[in-house]
Amino acid sequence: METLNELLGGFATAMTWQNLIFAFLGCLLGTIIGVLPGVGPVAGVALLIPITLNLDPAGSIIMLCAIFYGTQYGGTITSVLLNTPGEASSAITTIDGYAMTKIGRAGAALTLAAVGSFIGGTIATVGLVAAAKPLGEMGLLVGPPEFFALMVVGISLLVALAGKSLVKAVISGALGLLISMVGIDPVAGAPRFTFGIDNLLDGVSFVAVIVGVFGLSEILSFRRNDVTPIVHAPGFRQLFPSRTEWRRSAPSMARGTGVGFGLGLIPGMTGSVSSLLSYAAEKKFSRFRHELGKGAVEGVAGPETANNAHANAALIPLFTLGIPASPTIAVLMGAFLQQGLTPGPSLFTEHSDIAWAIIASLFIGNVILLLLNVPLVGLWTSILRVPTPILTAVILLFMVIGAYTINFSVFDVYVMVGFGLLGLALRNLDIPLAPMVLTLVLGPLMERSLRESLEISQGDFSVFLSRPISAVLIAVGLLILCSPLLKIRKPKALTEDPEA
Amino acid sequence: MSRKKIIAAFAAASLIALTGCGANANAGASNSTAGATDFPKKGKSIDLIVAFSSGGAVDTAARLIQPVLEKELGTKVEVVNKPGAGGQIGYTALTSAKPDGYTIGATGSPSVVVSPLDPARGAKYTRDSFKPLGRQVFDPAVIAVQPDSPYKTLKELLDAEKATPKSLTASTTGIQTGEHFALAQIQQVTGSEFAPVHFSEGASQATTAFLGKHVDVLVANVSDVNDLTKQGKARVLGVMSAERSPALPDVPTFKESGYDVEAGTARGYSAPAGLPDAVAKKLEAALEKAIEDPAVVQKMKDLGLQTSYLTAKDYEQMWAGQEGDFKQVLPLVQKKD
Numbered sequence: 001m002e003t004l005n006e007l008l009g010g011f012a013t014a015m016t017w018q019n020l021i022f023a024f025l026g027c028l029l030g031t032i033i034g035v036l037p038g039v040g041p042v043a044g045v046a047l048l049i050p051i052t053l054n055l056d057p058a059g060s061i062i063m064l065c066a067i068f069y070g071t072q073y074g075g076t077i078t079s080v081l082l083n084t085p086g087e088a089s090s091a092i093t094t095i096d097g098y099a100m101t102k103i104g105r106a107g108a109a110l111t112l113a114a115v116g117s118f119i120g121g122t123i124a125t126v127g128l129v130a131a132a133k134p135l136g137e138m139g140l141l142v143g144p145p146e147f148f149a150l151m152v153v154g155i156s157l158l159v160a161l162a163g164k165s166l167v168k169a170v171i172s173g174a175l176g177l178l179i180s181m182v183g184i185d186p187v188a189g190a191p192r193f194t195f196g197i198d199n200l201l202d203g204v205s206f207v208a209v210i211v212g213v214f215g216l217s218e219i220l221s222f223r224r225n226d227v228t229p230i231v232h233a234p235g236f237r238q239l240f241p242s243r244t245e246w247r248r249s250a251p252s253m254a255r256g257t258g259v260g261f262g263l264g265l266i267p268g269m270t271g272s273v274s275s276l277l278s279y280a281a282e283k284k285f286s287r288f289r290h291e292l293g294k295g296a297v298e299g300v301a302g303p304e305t306a307n308n309a310h311a312n313a314a315l316i317p318l319f320t321l322g323i324p325a326s327p328t329i330a331v332l333m334g335a336f337l338q339q340g341l342t343p344g345p346s347l348f349t350e351h352s353d354i355a356w357a358i359i360a361s362l363f364i365g366n367v368i369l370l371l372l373n374v375p376l377v378g379l380w381t382s383i384l385r386v387p388t389p390i391l392t393a394v395i396l397l398f399m400v401i402g403a404y405t406i407n408f409s410v411f412d413v414y415v416m417v418g419f420g421l422l423g424l425a426l427r428n429l430d431i432p433l434a435p436m437v438l439t440l441v442l443g444p445l446m447e448r449s450l451r452e453s454l455e456i457s458q459g460d461f462s463v464f465l466s467r468p469i470s471a472v473l474i475a476v477g478l479l480i481l482c483s484p485l486l487k488i489r490k491p492k493a494l495t496e497d498p499e500a
Numbered sequence: 501m502s503r504k505k506i507i508a509a510f511a512a513a514s515l516i517a518l519t520g521c522g523a524n525a526n527a528g529a530s531n532s533t534a535g536a537t538d539f540p541k542k543g544k545s546i547d548l549i550v551a552f553s554s555g556g557a558v559d560t561a562a563r564l565i566q567p568v569l570e571k572e573l574g575t576k577v578e579v580v581n582k583p584g585a586g587g588q589i590g591y592t593a594l595t596s597a598k599p600d601g602y603t604i605g606a607t608g609s610p611s612v613v614v615s616p617l618d619p620a621r622g623a624k625y626t627r628d629s630f631k632p633l634g635r636q637v638f639d640p641a642v643i644a645v646q647p648d649s650p651y652k653t654l655k656e657l658l659d660a661e662k663a664t665p666k667s668l669t670a671s672t673t674g675i676q677t678g679e680h681f682a683l684a685q686i687q688q689v690t691g692s693e694f695a696p697v698h699f700s701e702g703a704s705q706a707t708t709a710f711l712g713k714h715v716d717v718l719v720a721n722v723s724d725v726n727d728l729t730k731q732g733k734a735r736v737l738g739v740m741s742a743e744r745s746p747a748l749p750d751v752p753t754f755k756e757s758g759y760d761v762e763a764g765t766a767r768g769y770s771a772p773a774g775l776p777d778a779v780a781k782k783l784e785a786a787l788e789k790a791i792e793d794p795a796v797v798q799k800m801k802d803l804g805l806q807t808s809y810l811t812a813k814d815y816e817q818m819w820a821g822q823e824g825d826f827k828q829v830l831p832l833v834q835k836k837d
Contacts, residue, residue, distance in 0.1 A: 042553075046581065049563070143714030184585045190620040191585075198592060198624070201585045267708045268701065322727055323708050327553060330704065334560050340802050344727050448700065455697040456669050456714060 007129055010356025014364055019062055022055065023361050026063040027368045030070015034086045035077050043406075044071050045331045049338070057339040058354045062361040064335050066368070068328060069121060069311050072271065073369055076113045076304055077380050081106055082395045084215040084402065089271035089307040091210040091437055092279045096292060096299025098218075103295050106381045107239030112249050112297055113304040114373040120257045120309030121366040127261060128316050129359060135313075136320030139265040144452035145463050147268065149473035151446035154273065154438070156480040157280035161434040166484060169435045172426065176439030179204055181447075199411040206272075206440060208403045212416040213433055215399055217423025219392060239377050241297070248288060249301035255281055256305030264313025267325045268449075271307045271314075272441050278306035280438070284480075312362060318343045319355065539601050539779045545576035548769075549597075549605035551590020551612075553583040556702065557723055557805065558767055561636055562606045564799055568790035573782070586674060587611035588623055595629040599774035601783060604633065607770040613823050614676045617830060627823060631775045634787045635768035635810035635818065637800065639721040640741035641682040642751070643670075644734040646713060654738040654757040657717075661692035670694035670717040671706035676833050679706075679719040682740060682763035684832035685825070689761050710734070721765055722747050726804030740764060747804045766822070768815050784812050 013019065033044035045067055052060035075086030080097035093113070100109040127135060142150070155173070162169030182193045183203030194200040241249070259281060260274040282302045283289050292299045314325040322344025324330035336343050347355045386394065403416040426433060457463035465471045540546060548566065552558045562579050569577045582590040591612055594605035607630060615623040643654070651657040661668060672679035675698050687693045697715050699706040703724045710718040711733060718725070718734060722745045728734040729748065736751045740763040744753055754761040769787055771780065788809060790796065797807045810818060 140708065140712035143709060143712050184588075191622055196622075198589075202583075202589050268705060317708075321708075321711060323711070324704050330553065330556070334556070334563075337560055337803055338563065338799070340799065342727050342802075345731055346727060452697055452699060452709070455695070458666065458669075458695055 003129065006352065006356045007360060009353065010358070010360035011364075013058060013353060013357035014062065014360040019059055019357070019361065020364070022059045022063040023066045023365050024368055024372075026066025027070040027365060027372055030067035030072075031074035031077075031369075031372065033067065034071040034074015034090075042327045042331055045328060045335075049331070049335050052335065057341055057351075058357045060339055061332075061336060061341070061354070061358050062365075064332055065315075065358060065362060066365045068332060069117075069308060069362075069365060070369060072308050072311050073114065073117050073373060076117075077110065078398070080109045080113065080300070081380060081383060082215070082398065083218050084395060084399055085207070085210055086402075088206055088210070088441070089275045089310075090304075091214065091272060092275050092303050092434065093300055094214045095279075095434065096294075096296050099293065099295035100297070100300065101384070104238060105245075105295065106384060107377050108241040108245055108297070109300045110377045110380060111239065111374055112241055112245065112301045114370055114377070116249070116253045116256065116301045116305035117308040118366050118370040119253055120260055120305035120307075121312045121369075122363065123257050124261050124264065124309045124312035125359065125362045125366065127313065128319065128362070132316055132320045135265055135316050139267060139317050139325075140321070141469060142266045143467075144449045144456060145467050145470045146473065147266070148446060148449040148453050149464060149470035149477070150266075151442050151449060152477035153473055153480065154277055154280075154442045155446065156477040157277065157284070158435045158438060159480060159484055160280045160283040161432060161438060163430075163432045165430075168429075168431045172431050172433065173435040173439045176436035177443045179209065179436075180440050180443030199409065203444075204415055205403075205406050205412045207406050208412040208415040209419045209440060210437060211399050211403055212419030212421075213423035213426075213436065215395070216416060216420025217427055219395065220420055220424045221427055239381065245297045249297045252282055252286060252298040252302040253305040255285065256302040257309045259302075260306035260309030260311075261313045264310035264325065265316055267317050267323050268445065269310070269314075270326050270441070271310045271328075273445070274306040274310035275303035276438050276441055278302040279434070312366075315362070319347065319359075320345065322347075539782060540573050540575040542575065544602060545578050546573065546601070547597075547603045548577055548579050549590050549594045549603065550579055550581050551583065551587035551594070551605065551608075553581055557639070557721075557803070558606050558608055560803065561767060561800065561805070564796050565636070565787070565790035565793070568793045568796060569786055572786035572789050586615065586677070588615050588621065591615065592624055594770070595625040595772050597772050599631070599772040599776075601771065601775060601779040604769055604771045604783060606767065607632070608765060608767045609819065609822050610676070610678050610681050610765070610826060612770075613819065613826055614681075617823070617826060618676065618834065620834075627819065629773050630770040631773050631780060631812075632815040632819060633769045633771055633780065633784050633812050634791065635766055635815040636791045636807060637767045637805050638741070638764055638808045639723050639767070639805060640739050640745060640762075640764035641678060642720060642722055642725055642736050642739050642745075642748070643682075643686075644710075644718040644720070644725055644728070644736040645716065646710075647732055647735050649716070649735060651737065654752070654754065654759070657737055658686070658690050658692040658759070661694055662690065665693040666695040668694055668716040669697050670719050671710055671715045672696050672698050672719060673702050673706055674698050674700040678721070678763065678765045680833050681826060681829060682719055682761075684829040685740075685761050685763050686759075687832060688829055690759050722806070723804040746801075746806060766815075766818060768810070780812070 029048060045064055048067055052063050071087060075090035076093055078084045078086045079090040079093040080101055083094050083098040085091040085094055097109050100106060158169055158173045182200055184201055185192045191201055256278045259278045263269045263274045279299060279302060282298045283292055286298045288296055288298060314329050317323040317325045318329055318333060324333045333343055341347060341351055400413055403412045406412050453463055464474055548562055550559045550562050566577050566579055582593050597603035615621050616626045645651050670683060680696060683694055683696055694717060703720060707724060709715050725734055725736055726747050729736055736748055738754050738757055739745050739748060739751050740754050740761050742762060791809045800807050
């Protein structure tokens with residue numbers, strides 16, 4: 001009960017009109033930042049920290065948190081409408097989101113994404129209030145070996161993302177792994193696969209790759225087939241999901257919340273892992289999995305719920321242990337520190353009023369985002385009324401600007417163009433793109449945790465099997481990998497290529 | 501034109517306008533050689549390159565001094581993060597910028613000292629590529645064990661590790677980082693060898709693994725363990741500085757325990773080499789004001805960071821000294837295949 005009283009006190013602080021304005025501004029700015037492709041939440045929050053420095057601690061943190069999950073939603077808008085992911089965690093949404101746009105359901109996709117984001121975010125925040133401490137401690141159980149085992153499960157979901165041919169999925173996955181190897185070798189600190197190009201020292205920019213592979217290659221393939229994309233802006237009545245769409249989305253949102261919340265607790269996981277694995281889970285468990293890739297609502301509702309559940313759950317390790325679980329949270333932590341607040345258990349003892357006000361504002365922020373975005377769906381979708389040639393040009397402009405603003409480097413624009421061509425080649429060879437994105441995200445995490453595990457065990461590989469959590473996870477991964485061999489899969493007719 | 505069309509045009513236009521913001525952050529420097537008298541030109545902003553991601557200790561310190569620097573220099577100062585490759589990306593950007601005073605950078609050792617020492621890293625700069633402007637912080641290294649660990653003193657821990665080398669794992673924030681060098685210096689002076697586990701993502705990952713008891717020993721800086729000790733989640737056994745740290749007054753230094761080990765992270769600011777003297781003087785004076793500003797010092801203290809200003813000359817000397825120390829133990833931290 002004490003918790004509830006403190007939370008109510010927090011609401012009292014957060015509901016002052018200036019804090020509400022800060023939350024609203026944060027959501028608005030965050031959405032705008034999310035819309036800009038390439039400017040991810042990290043850059044966005046970092047860019048806006050100076051603006052918030054002059055506010056009081058509660059107000060500034062409330063605004064930054066709102067910016068943070070506002071970006072999670074904004075990234076969806078361009079993913080769905082323009083096939084250009086606004087940030088990494090919305091990359092996978094492009095597959096079904098853009099497919100829905102093509103069949104005139106753009107409004108429904110955006111509304112579902114907004115509602116899913118709201119549900120995922122709110123449930124994760126309830127978790128933060130109800131059981132922050134034990135949940136935070138749970139995240140600590142995941143050491144490097146467990147993390148690696150979890151990545152094995154993730155990579156094994158390649159099988160689920162495979163289209164007609166498992167071999168082609170493995171080719172795509174291997175390509176992703178190869179690309180993720182470029183940069184400084186985390187083992188020796190020496191450059192590898194950089195061909196002496198300084199710009200590659202930090203690896204290939206993930207956002208530039210996905211914008212190229214998904215977005216640019218799509219546009220390039222229009223020209224080749226000389227088919228204009230049939231995108232029509234939906235009318236007002238079509239902005240909202242039908243009863244069937246709601247019904248179908250519900251289980252996906254539930255799964256997405258579970259995936260995002262669980263992974264969000266683990267330090268070192270990024271939101272893009274959650275949305276990818278949620279999509280893979282839909283491919284594996286959804287009743288309508290055969291429709292995924294052709295504009296299935298599950299492919300939007302699942303990942304979009306997952307990345308917001310993740311974003312809010314990632315605050316749990318920060319509040320309970322003072323551990324930033326992701327780069328964005330690290331930036332947020334910097335803002336806490338600049339305000340003289342040290343995240344961690346001491347935050348609740350020394351500044352409990354501010355801590356609870358922030359938590360209350362998370363709830364408020366989620367509501368604001370919903371109220372802000374659902375009415376705006378109409379405005380966003382009206383972009384589609386722009387005639388196709390002009391729209392295509394605008395999309396291209398967006399992609400170039402987006403790739404450039406990641407690091408303000410023209411090199412990333414070349415990377416994007418290069419990968420656009422690669423994506424085009426892969427499309428023509430009927431190789432699915434999703435596995436490549438999966439391994440691109442998971443590859444570096446997997447390599448790092450493998451190395452750290454082996455340093456802990458001093459080279460003994462049995463470390464993965466002698467620890468119960470990791471042993472179970474490895475077993476699950478193997479089971480998923482072997483499932484096609486065991487013929488648990490459905491008949492052939494249903495295995496459709498997700499990118500066809 | 502119908503209303504729908506107008507709305508559509510407006511939506512598209514606003515989107516295009518939005519993408520326009522923030523895209524001009526890095527306009528190239530102009531070609532005028534800055535004379536002392538007109539530095540800094542009104543309205544021409546100074547970039548402060550931080551070679552680490554935002555939110556970390558280096559970045560936070562830079563952003564704390566930024567407003568004071570602006571006031572002192574009378575022009576805008578922008579903090580630009582260029583993280584990656586253990587600082588190498590940002591340092592490369594700093595040393596290849598024009599030495600006209602409009603680009604300065606945060607430099608932290610060991611990262612800035614070490615990357616040119618190891619030919620494997622292919623760094624394009626050496627110590628001579630930098631013009632040090634002043635040191636802000638010295639953050640000594642510490643060694644800590646789990647609160648339920650049987651080792652109560654530094655001597656007990658080091659003796660046990662000497663008797664059975666590599667029986668305990670110790671965290672670092674990556675190969676050839678401050679913590680890794682600290683471990684190498686301990687090994688060189690005391691003969692106690694730990695099994696290093698490198699968390700290349702940085703201090704927060706290392707701390708997380710320590711909290712989850714996945715590593716036995718935490719090697720970190722004072723600022724990293726400040727809060728952990730308050731919560732009773734770590735028992736710090738020794739500080740590798742000449743004096744006891746104000747943040748951890750009860751923890752003996754290595755010297756007090758009979759080991760001659762000093763290690764830590766120094767953070768300061770530098771410009772590319774070749775900076776005109778008059779410009780350097782102006783920057784040094786402004787930095788001194790900003791670093792010594794009472795409000796900044798207090799905020800740094802809240803973070804567990806001890807401000808210890810050194811002038812450009814002294815900072816340069818310290819840098820050279822560290823380079824000597826590191827060269828000695830370099831073989832211990834190079835990847836053995």
